[in-house]
Amino acid sequence: MTTLRSEIVVVGAGISGIASVIKLKEAGFADVVVLERGDDVGGCWSTQKYPGLTIDVPSMYYSYSWAQKPDWSSAWTPGPEMHEYCRNVVEQFGVRDKFRFGVQVTGSTYDEKRNEWVTETADGTRYVSRYLLNASGVLSELKWPEIEGMKDFQGTLLHTSAWDENLDFTGKRVAIIGTGATGIQLAPEIAPQAGQLDVYQRTPIWLLPKPAFKLKPRTQKAFATVPGLLRAARFGIAFLMDIVFFQSFVNYPTMGPLTRLAEKVGRRHINRQVDDPEVARKLTPDYDWGCKRPSFSQNFYPMFNRSNVELVTDSIERFTPTGIVTADGVEHETDIVICATGYQPFSGRSLPTYPVRGRGGQDLRDYWENNRYQAFQGVTVHGYPNFFLIFGPYNNISGSYIAGVELSVRNMVTALKGARKKRANYIEVDAAAQRREFEEIIAKQPKSIFQAGNCTGSNTYYIDAHGDTPLMRPSNHLKEWIAARRGDLSPYHIRSVADATSKKRTLSRR
Structure with a gap:
């Protein structure tokens, strides 16, 4: 030794x-x-x-x-x-x-x-x-869902944190388990490629708008050359994230109005981007913003307007060799199952x-x-x-x-x-x-x-x-x-x- x-x-x-x-x-x-x-x-x-x-x-x-x-x-x-x-x-x-x-x-x-x-x-x-x-x-440490029959599934099964970059989703029947911070980023990337995408949601998540804000070359140059500018910008972001955002978690009696405002923005975000009222209802949380890790997205909700994407909210009962059976007794045939279930x-x-x-x-x-x-x-x-x-x-x-x-x-x-x-x-x-x-x-x-x-x-x-x-x-x-x-x-x-x-x-x- x-x-x-x-x-x-x-x-x-x-x-x-x-x-x-x-x-x-x-x-x-x-x-x-x-x-x-x-x-x-x-x-x-x-x-x-x-x-x-x-x-x-x-x-x-x-x-x-x-x-x-x-x-x-x-x-x-x-x-x-x-x-x-x-x-x-x-x-x-x-x-x-x-x-x-x-x-x-x-x-x-x-x-x-x-x-x-x-x-x-x-x-x-x-x-x-x-x-x-x-x-x-x-x-x-990865968190895998504990579902009966997972080992019997004969298709491709993987966790997002052990990604296979050679996967081809073209025309495949794909299932994503989880709609947390990972699932909301991944699903919109797969939807245009998959023949069918089933998104399994146990608990909806509050999402706020996430504008695609690219830093232009002149902005990057200014941050690099103007003394104190980058530090000032960082301080401003820190103020909002720490004094406003973080305090809504640990000081709810004081910051409660902020969470209610966030919920209002979140509901409006859902209703503006999802065409089907029933799907929008299923995507809307019934708990306070901040209880579950909130996130930001501009393309997750519109994905559900696609004809090849289905939101599945019935709980998963078990796996079969060819798919997933939900609590309503329906078997969803699947080629690829992706567990976007995070860590522990x-x-x-x-x-x-x-x-x-x-x-x-x-x-x-x-x-x-x-x-x-x-x-x-x-x-x-x-x-x-x-x-x-x-x-x-x-x-x-x-x-x-x-x-x-x-x-x-x-x-x-x-x-x-x-x-x-x-x-x-x-x-x-x-x-x-x-x-x-x-x-x-x-x-x-x-x-x-x-x-x-x-x-x-x-x-x-x-x-x-x-x-x-x-x-x-x-x-x-x-x-x-x-x-x-x-x-x-x-x-x-x-x-x-x-x-x-x-x-x-x-x-x-x-």
Whole structure:
């Protein structure tokens, strides 16, 4: 068995892993290795390749604040361009050599005697490190529908996150299961090619208009050359996304009028674009806007005006070798079934995607199962020394996932720099500090749309098995940004620990 040593091991090379290794390098931590099971950086932007894929947050805000791009092709970046952005950032900051691809992490255990993390991989290699950073993300484990007879289906069956670019839909009978953020992008791309397209909807989604806003060359040039213009544009988008959009989720009593306005716009959007009143009715949600992840589209609703597209709202009973049987007893013959059913955020398999065993050998996933999802600042958990989460429970404080990632990375780097300053090698959040913060978060949850609004029947993944909403922190970006810059380390136990087999080791500047 091969054993490799480094000061810091990062698991995951997506948005979180890229930000982590760059900011660690800037802080003087050079002995870092990033383990990635895929073959490139970018996380889900590397693996997802389905037609129509775009981000659904404005490009200038769905990017690192410290690596802005003035020449986005569109306000809504296509998936391949987002992947290329991730690759370019890695090259720009000179960290490509830190990544190890094709490495499947199978588990990591804290060695209390040595004060080290031992991370094991599928090929038998052990990575021993002082610190472990989980950057595997919340969109890592695919969610397949649990339907009787799926294995009996003799046609083509695939998940959107494992896309086959050689698929030919010409004249085929195609079924798409799911009308969430993925399904609404993919279906309109397939409809003109397919002989018949059946769109299976369990729960309708609120969609707002999404104008095709391309960035013209003169606009790109202005962003690149006019001092402060790009930053000002980004700030304006951030204000709308954070202060208006995000607060509608976590502060419903105050922002309720905004959600009702969004619902009004959404209903008008449906009724203007769908010819058949009955189809329009089926596409209209009966829960509050924001309970289920809302999205934007300009071409999803008009697709249902095509003669070869059918909206199927009867639940799926089972698969047959040649198709799908719905609750009304009808068998829909199908050649290709596409599951646009997303991921499993905050489930036993997704955060983290491998066992993390802390002090006493307790698996972090078991800890959360018994104690609900909690982590101080969304970054550290008592009982798991020298372990950090990038985008853990209650970390998201913004309309942009990347803003939450940057916050996590800043808090993590602050703790590591604090330990280095003290010549220490042990960092653990105080149990009482973690408990107080969690209690404060839970006390604010009744103000969220998920408790104060009408979310019955939304089937939202925002609510976990405990009835909590760990994807959203009931706070605001500005408040958390100020707290992160303050860098208060008083909630942490930071000290030097001598292992049982060698002299006391200290954290050194690399």
